[in-house]
Amino acid sequence: MNKIPLTVKGAELLRAELHQLKTVERPRVIEAIAEARSHGDLSENAEYDAAKERQGFIEGRIKEVEGKLSSAQIIDPKLLDADGRVVFGATVELEDLDSGESVTYQIVGDDEADLKSGKISISSPISRALIGKFAGDVAEVQAPGGVREYEVLDVKYI
Template sequence: MTSVPLTIFGANLLREELHQLKTKERRIVIDAIAEARSHGDLSENAEYDAAKERQAFVEGRIAELEGKLSAAQIIDPTTLEADGRVVFAATVDLEDLESGAKVTYQIVGLDEADLKLSKVSVTSPIARALIGKSAGDVVEVQAPSGPREYEILEVRYV
């Protein structure tokens, strides 16, 4: 199995979700199945079918999270020695050369990407364009709205 890159924060999020699913969601689903069974005929019991579907989802998600965590390569950005280059887990300050707008992104794993939190997936077009570059470099990103140019203002490992 290939390794899954995660920041410490992302790994902790997955561990928390796994804990929640194993300790709370599983119990809720088991109780729902027991309740539905107590209503009698299972062949025409919509509550039972819904509870079994929920159980399948929860167990599938548990297996998925356990697999990702077992294959995780957890990267602590504070220990990176990348000599100012953009690497996985780096935080990058950018300036859009067309509009002058300044943005900050952290390059993270696919499971922890959240644009609202300025976290972009390592597989995103902007991350792929930034990897390996340094402060002062200009990168062209193939965005859905067309190509955009950014100047890298600063690369941080926090």
């Protein structure tokens, strides 16, 4: 089975979600099913159908999160020693050479990616173009609007 890269923070978030699903959501849906069953005829009971559907979703998500955690390769960016090279977990400051705009991204796992908080997926085109680069290097990214060039200004492991 392939290892799924996760930062320490990403693994903590998945563990918290799993705990929430098992201790809060699962008992709540079991209670909703029992309540709907008490209303009698299940063949035309929309509440029962909705609760069973919700239970299926919760159980599926529990299995998915457990699978991800069991095959996770947890990487702490603070412990990386990549000699200034862009690697998974690194925080990279870039300058768009066309616009001169400066942006900062952390390269994280697919589940952790959130562009609004500056976290981009390891499988994104920009991450793939940046991996292995050093400060001062220029990365060419194939974007939907054409090729964009970014200069790596700084690489941090925080």
